[in-house]
Structures are given as structure tokens and as C-alpha cells.
Amino acid sequence: xxxxxxxxxxxxxxxxxxxxxxxxxxxxxxxxxxxxxxxxxxxxxxxxxxxxxxxxxxxxxxxxxxxxxxxxxxxxxxxxxxxxxxxxxxxxxxxxxxxxxxxxxxxxxxxxxxxxxxxxxxxxxxxxxxxxxxxxxxxxxxxxxxxxxxxxxxxxxxxxxxxxxxxxxxxxxxxxxxxxxxxxxxxxxxxxxxxxxxxxxxxxxxxxxxxxxxxxxxxxxxxxxxxxxxxxxxxxxxxxxxxxxxxxxxxxxxxxxxxxxxxxxxxxxxxxxxxxxxxxxxxxxxxxxxxxxxxxxxxxxxxxxxxxxxxxxxxxxxxxxxxx
Amino acid sequence: xxxxxxxxxxxxxxxxxxxxxxxxxxxxxxxxxxxxxxxxxxxxxxxxxxxxxxxxxxxxxxxxxxxxxxxxxxxxxxxxxxxxxxxxxxxxxxxxxxxxxxxxxxxxxxxxxxxxxxxxxxxxxxxxxxxxxxxxxxxxxxxxxxxxxxxxxxxxxxxxxxxxxxxxxxxxxxxxxxxxxxxxxxxxxxxxxxxxxxxxxxxxxxxxxxxxxxxxxxxxxxxxxxxxxxxxxxxxxxxxxxxxxxxxxxxxxxxxxxxxxxxxxxxxxxxxxxxxxxxxxxxxxxxxxxxxxxxxxxxxxxxxxxxxxxxxxxxxxxxxxxxxxxxxxxxxxxxxxxxxxx
Numbered sequence: 001x002x003x004x005x006x007x008x009x010x011x012x013x014x015x016x017x018x019x020x021x022x023x024x025x026x027x028x029x030x031x032x033x034x035x036x037x038x039x040x041x042x043x044x045x046x047x048x049x050x051x052x053x054x055x056x057x058x059x060x061x062x063x064x065x066x067x068x069x070x071x072x073x074x075x076x077x078x079x080x081x082x083x084x085x086x087x088x089x090x091x092x093x094x095x096x097x098x099x100x101x102x103x104x105x106x107x108x109x110x111x112x113x114x115x116x117x118x119x120x121x122x123x124x125x126x127x128x129x130x131x132x133x134x135x136x137x138x139x140x141x142x143x144x145x146x147x148x149x150x151x152x153x154x155x156x157x158x159x160x161x162x163x164x165x166x167x168x169x170x171x172x173x174x175x176x177x178x179x180x181x182x183x184x185x186x187x188x189x190x191x192x193x194x195x196x197x198x199x200x201x202x203x204x205x206x207x208x209x210x211x212x213x214x215x216x217x218x219x220x221x222x223x224x225x226x227x228x229x230x231x232x233x234x235x236x237x238x239x240x241x242x243x244x245x246x247x248x249x250x251x252x253x254x255x256x257x258x259x260x261x262x263x264x265x266x267x268x269x270x271x272x273x274x275x276x277x278x279x280x281x282x283x284x285x286x287x288x289x290x291x292x293x294x295x296x297x298x299x300x301x302x303x304x305x306x307x308x309x310x311x312x313x314x315x316x317x318x319x320x321x322x323x324x
Numbered sequence: 325x326x327x328x329x330x331x332x333x334x335x336x337x338x339x340x341x342x343x344x345x346x347x348x349x350x351x352x353x354x355x356x357x358x359x360x361x362x363x364x365x366x367x368x369x370x371x372x373x374x375x376x377x378x379x380x381x382x383x384x385x386x387x388x389x390x391x392x393x394x395x396x397x398x399x400x401x402x403x404x405x406x407x408x409x410x411x412x413x414x415x416x417x418x419x420x421x422x423x424x425x426x427x428x429x430x431x432x433x434x435x436x437x438x439x440x441x442x443x444x445x446x447x448x449x450x451x452x453x454x455x456x457x458x459x460x461x462x463x464x465x466x467x468x469x470x471x472x473x474x475x476x477x478x479x480x481x482x483x484x485x486x487x488x489x490x491x492x493x494x495x496x497x498x499x500x501x502x503x504x505x506x507x508x509x510x511x512x513x514x515x516x517x518x519x520x521x522x523x524x525x526x527x528x529x530x531x532x533x534x535x536x537x538x539x540x541x542x543x544x545x546x547x548x549x550x551x552x553x554x555x556x557x558x559x560x561x562x563x564x565x566x567x568x569x570x571x572x573x574x575x576x577x578x579x580x581x582x583x584x585x586x587x588x589x590x591x592x593x594x595x596x597x598x599x600x601x602x603x604x605x606x607x608x609x610x611x612x613x614x615x616x617x618x619x620x621x622x623x624x625x626x627x628x629x630x631x632x633x634x635x636x637x638x639x640x641x642x643x644x645x646x647x648x649x650x651x652x653x654x655x656x657x658x659x660x661x662x663x664x665x666x
Contacts, residue, residue, distance in 0.1 A: 215592070258519070261663065274488075
């Protein structure tokens, strides 16, 4: 599908913040000033290590969390200021696929009830629901005998298919995939990835693909956003980002990917990255990566770097870019 | 080279099952391999293929009942572990063979300081004074890259990050200087940057201490990075084994090939279709009579469903269990990673 980048973006995230109060003087800044756009028909990958705020950002986009500040504009409307009727329509246009297929399906509902719940809320009749569920199951590679079964009767890959069928049931145009394959076995992951690709081609879906696996994100996405501790460190076209990473964190992250080829894996020198991801509780107002970065200067420890466009579409938030 | 090294641990035709209400689960079916001094042996396979059970068999860690050995022998330095008394096996556990578990968050005791958990290995062992043991613990903590070890010694697991906890687990496994450590998916729950740190640490420790490592994982990237030899398991059986180069560049089993080409790699282009292995792994309550992979195999022949394939030797190290290697089988080429076996 050809993406029109000159058109109005489908989703505009502007300076999104989500803080959690975790004590009287402690604020966990899960997402802190994140801005990006998603255009119709494209797949945007959102990557980062655990605790970087990628899932929280995804959940803010679908209003599972109420953003602390900032805006999420979907198709021209701010989603936090929707009326009841608009809210209902929004739910039909945006859906989510969750990470854990074992926890995200109600064990007391049959597959038909799970997949048909959204349709029921749309006021469809029983016969309509039945027909639609059957069609959806066929689409995700299950058959109608599965309709009356319960989630525990399925394997992980099949459950994820049920989750996908549920997301598709209301004919959405935008789907947030929150690590949809990380709980699955290697040989099953490819089945689900292929299916997501096919569905996008057939239905013209737009995806926000949240993952920590950089190879998978590269395979699926047109553009990639890299997050670190609540902030965006780099954002670019996926080819560009993998060929020419600019931010020290992105470089280190890319060099850490274990490659499934002994010669390459042994030749590949990892760019060392010291220590571990620090706590997002009351972070200092400076570059979040400064204490792990080998190029960090005085300025990095005192000032938050602004996002700047180094080449068309390639945005980096790093003080080093100013000096070059 | 590797072939001249002395064998430390040897598994011969191990069969291990569990009795459950649903019937007998045949988790490990006729598994044989050996571990040599100073090498890293990888065991790779999907969940449920029996790789963890095999590893736990070596130290007899599976609860019995419901688990039981149906047959086989496990030799550690010439002695059969399965014939040892409980007292003898206790000496081996932690002392001679260390074990690093998958999830550092749940396998450390949350109510005990980490230093004490490292020292616990020596409880009941004679000939060590308290000071000696503490000194050993602090030394090993430094060795696994824990800075500020005096302070960390008195901390509880919840005060440490995931990577730090995994380092503590490795310290526990290494403190009595075992000759083999078994790592059961040690990096699966960690982030890529931390994973890389832990893998490098393991390699460094192997060089320093000469410990052999058994690396259990489902990640072919991890295998490629650190292993010398690889055992590929599927449906409770070993389907292929060989040196890491042979496994990647001269793949001789359709399952191994499928596993390697179903993953998205960095060089996979967008839009290019992945080739997944269709279907699901076999049910081990009633394992298939023939080849366990037959139902999902693209090259399946009639014989595959009826008779389990015998082991074919392709080189000194490289063996595979696949009927395609039979002299009467059609010649097939499956996808392999490009590269040379040196």
C-alpha cells in the first residue's frame, strides 16, 4: 500500500506526557513529552527496552490511559475531548492487540462471545454476529468449529489469532499491536507476522507496532521510533535508521542484536553500553541517556536535548548533533 | 581442536516421562549428547521440546514423582548420576555442576540477602570457615561484574535490577568453581543490551575459569554468538547435532532449516514473506510413531510417518535424524544460511 506522506496524518501525538504518582514526592514519568505522527496505511514501529514507556504511550493512544498532558489527535479530533457518541465511534475505528494471549482473553467466555462482543455493542443481531465471527475466524486461519470453544483449549499462536480476530471485528482502520508476538514460539511468530502483513494489504490497515525485537520491527515498519526512558531519542525511516543510526543509544541497541549467523555474530563488535536503564521515578531534567552514554558531556547532564531534524524525516534528540 | 577435548558429561539414550492424570507425557525420548571440557554446548528448540527437562535430568532436579527415568545413563566424569545416592548427587548439585535458571526475578529468595544466598551453596559442606565462605562470595561477585560488592552483599533481590539479579544467579552457580554450568534460558527475560552484557560475561568466565557451559535457549542469535556445538531438539528428540558452523551453514534437518528461516532478520526486506513452519508441535501424550516433525515437514515421505529415522553421521561431529539422508531418499536442498564450514 502506498502511503501519502503529504496528507494529514491519521494520528498526531503532540507532547504526550503520562505521569503516575507513586508516592507523595515521587512521580514516575512513564512518557515524557513524546511527539510523532502516523500516516494512513503505514506501519510505525515503536521500540525500546522494557520500562521505556512504549506500552504506556500505546495505551494513551487508545485512551486506556488518560494522558497527563499533551494531545492525541486522531483524524483531526483530540481524543481526550470527544463526546460520548464520538467516543463510541472512535472505539470502532481504533483497536488493540495485546501482548499476552494467555491473559488478554476472558477464560469464561467462548470464542464467539470474545470475538462478537464488539459487534454486540454495535447492536448487531445474533445471526449477523454469527456470520461475521465465522468470517473473521476464517480470515485468521481458524474455523467455525472453534466458535463454541474456550480460550484454554487453544495454543498460544491460536489464542493470538483470536485476539487479532477480536480486534478486526469492528472493522477498525488503526490497530495498536503491543508486542503481539513476544509471547509466542519462534516458529509460530512468523505465522502471525505474515498474517498481520496480509491483513494490512487486504484491509488497508494502519499499525502502530510496539516491540523490543529490532529485527521484527525492521521487517514490518516503514518508520521507526526509538524510545528511551519516556522520551523519543530517534525517529526515522526504517531503512535509514538501521543503516545510519545517529543517537548513541540507537547505535548501541542495534549492535546488541544477536545475529543468527555464527560468522557475523562473532565478527560483530558490540558498542558497549554501561549499566542498566535507570529509574523513571523523578528523573533529572537532562538527557535521559547521559549516565550510560560514552560521549556524554557536561551539557548532557544539565540540559534536555531538543529533537532536531538532521535529514528529511530523520529526527534525533542528542546534543552531539549540535556540534557536528 | 574441540574433538580432542576430554568429555566431562555424557548423556546416553535418556528417556524421561511424567505421569499425569491425562496419561504419560514422554518429555524426553532417547536423547544422547556429550559435553566436553571448556566448550559451550547449545541446546535449541521451541517450548515443550524437552530441552529444559533434559537439563534438569542431569541434576535430577525434576520432582519424582510425577517424573521418572524410563531408561538411559548420564555419566559425569565416568560416574553414572542416575545410580548415585541422594548424598552423592547433593555434592554434584551446585558443587560440580552449577545451574542458572531462566527467570532471575522468581528464582531468588525474596526474603534473603543476596550475599547469604551465594554463601548458601556451602551450607553442610565441611572444611570452610564462615570468613572463607564470605571471602569467596565477595570474590565471585566481583568476578561476575557486580560493582560495590560489599554493599550489594547485604541487599535483597528486590533492590537489584533484572540484569544484576541474573549476575547473582551466575555467581551462585559459579561460587564453588564447578566444571559445568547449565544455563536454562538465562537471557530470555532480559533486554537486548543487558542480554549482550550477560552473554559476554559468560564467555569471559568460560575463558577465565575453564568451565563448560550448556546453553539452553530458543534464540538462534544467542547460539550463533556463543556456542561451539549445538544440539537441536524437537518433540523430545535430538533431530540434529553438530558444530555451530555445520548447523548454520550445512543444515541437514528440515526443522533446523525451518527454524532458521522463520525468523525475521535484519537483512530480511520488508514485504518479503517469512516462511513459517505451519502447524503446531506434536502432542507428547501420544507422540507420533515416526519422525516427530513429519506432520509439519515440507519434505515428508511415507516412511517418515511410520518409522522413526535413524541417526546419520555426516561428519565427525555432525549427525541428523532424517530419512532424507537415506541413500534411497530423493535429493533435496533446503534453505541454509550462506557461509563456509572451516
